Amino acid sequence: MSEALWAFGRVSGAMSLLFFTASVVLGIITRSGRPLPGLPRFSISLIHRNIAILASVFLVLHVVTLILDPFAHLRIIDTFVPFLGSFKPFWQGLGTVAFDLILAIVITSLFRRWLGARLFTAVHWFTYAMWPIAVVHSIGNGTNGTNKWFLLFVVICGVSVVSASIWRVSGRFLEVAEARAGRAR
Amino acid sequence: MTATGSGTVPNPTSAPEGPVRLFAAGADAGYSAHRETYGHLEIVKGGPGLRAELERSGLEGRGGAGFSTARKIDAARQSVSDRMFPASAVVIANGAEGEPRSIKDSTLLRHSPHLVIDGLLATAALVGASRMYLYSSPESLGALRSALAERRDTRRITLVQAKETFISGEASAVVNAIENGIALPTDRTVRLTTSGLRARPTLVHNVETLAHVALIARFGGDWFRSEGVGGDAGTRLVTVSGAGQRERVLEVPGDARISDILEAAGVSTSVVSAVLVGGYHGTWIPADDLSVVLSKAALAPYGGRPGAGVLFLLARDECGLQVTASITRYLAEESAGQCGPCLYGLDALATLMERIASGRGDHGLRREAERLGLSLIGRGSCHHPDGTAGLVQSALSAFASDVEAHLTGRCRRTARV
Amino acid sequence: MSAAKKSTSVLHIDWTKCDGRGLCAELVPDLLGRDQWGYPIALKGSPSARSDIPLPSQRMDAATDAVRLCPVLALKIVRAS
Structure with missing residues (x-):
């Protein structure tokens, strides 16, 4: 039984990383204001949101299975307060930091109508810190973190997010960049 | 709302005759010259008298939009009485005058500040307002400060300095400036008279409008209508400028023709090829049509309105498109x-x-x-x-x-x- | 205008928030287009109703989606009393 928990804990962690990667890339596409072939803007926005929710579900499963798993030595306090763990406290702590950031991002997203766009946007920026922290946690803490196949998976995710981010800061990123050039808002 | 008596007490002083009303007390009029000319105005709270006289006068706002003053006051009173949780109204005298070609508000505030203050007090009493604000451009602050200090009934009036931008006088920008120090318009889904300054029913009136209210409170709506005609009753202040003319403020009857106003300002219409009427958001009237009356009804076919009373002249040798x-x-x-x-x-x-x-x-x-x-x-x-x-x-x-x-x-x- | 056809709700655009992202124009394409800078523009009705666009009752659901999905929360449905 605990063998199964251990396996599921690791797989769910990797799945969570995969879906968060996809969500980050879709979020950047959403911000550009551009539709994709066959996908209108509102669909991209919805897929971005739904994949982020899926990633969060896998993240919760990842954390819960490892709390239930006696070998992982993970206490409930370790899911919220970083660097207190008994096993690889630094690498595990990074996971805790990422988990806390996601918690904040998800809550401000779900309640953005009441919290206002400003707070929502400000907290959403933390995604750019959360994602690399989560990646480093997966390599440092994961049982297979330094296996070739896992590193290949991380490289593919990394290339996607980094290239999307470079596009994000480029001058022609926004759909309306050209039309609005010359007048700052 | 219960009526507790007439809005104002009848006045022994005789009303100004002719079109010089707002400046009848002379240049830089102090409180004593003001009372000598117009008489003392006894402010009585919440009465139906002034409300009825305003209705009778047909006074419309002099800030630009030209909305009925009586209607606006009704809306604020309605909002006060409709509320589940009581909140007293706020009245703001708007003297920001962001229009670059208008100096009528600053001229009024300099020479007749006490009429504006009387109008502010009378309007506040009419809607049961507890707070009043005088929002004015920096150049008028000095005159207003000394005028407020001259009398004892002004303690609930707060003087606020306006920013010198074109839009600082827009009503929601005025409220935003007083509440948050940000002189920018805000998004609105309800009127300011329903929810304005700190969510209270809020009346923002141009200072000239309030000066007329002060006179209507004394001499009545019928007297107000003795100048002007129809929907453009009473007098209005205009600023004539452009074509090398010195900026001048005139008080003219509501049915004055533009050409007559220019003549009164000492401008020969032969040097003018067009007049921008209302302000920078206004309408060009070509020289051939200057016999038109400066009134809402007469300007409507041109898509114009008297607005803030700006008459900006285009000289014969100027290009209207360039300007x-x-x-x-x-x-x-x-x-x-x-x-x-x-x-x-x-x-x-x-x-x-x-x-x-x-x-x-x-x-x-x-x-x-x-x-x-x-x-x-x-x-x-x-x-x-x-x-x-x-x-x-x-x-x-x-x-x-x-x-x-x-x-x-x-x-x-x-x-x- | 007949009383039955008169709509009771409007889609209000808060221009101070609107960034012209274009999701609303996809969700209610019969009511909103986009200008050359991407900002929404009402396709019907008088120019004075361009910040409060009358909502036919059969477009209520789509307009609600537009309100929920606007990335900058610039839309709301205001029910006229």
């Missing part, structure tokens, strides 16, 4: 940048006008300016894009033959600005 292009550029620069269509649209509109005025381009430019102008109307949190589009539209029709000449590469005016 309009530079005004449009100014208005584009004065966009607060809060609303996209205004930020980008006015900039593009100014560029189009500059190209038409400079004589480069083709007939497509004119159509494009008309199309763009129309597309901006109604798409902002205030009427800045609407007013600017209106100015451009009016220039394109009033100077239609000039547009034609420019598009074929010639300006018909001898001297270009």
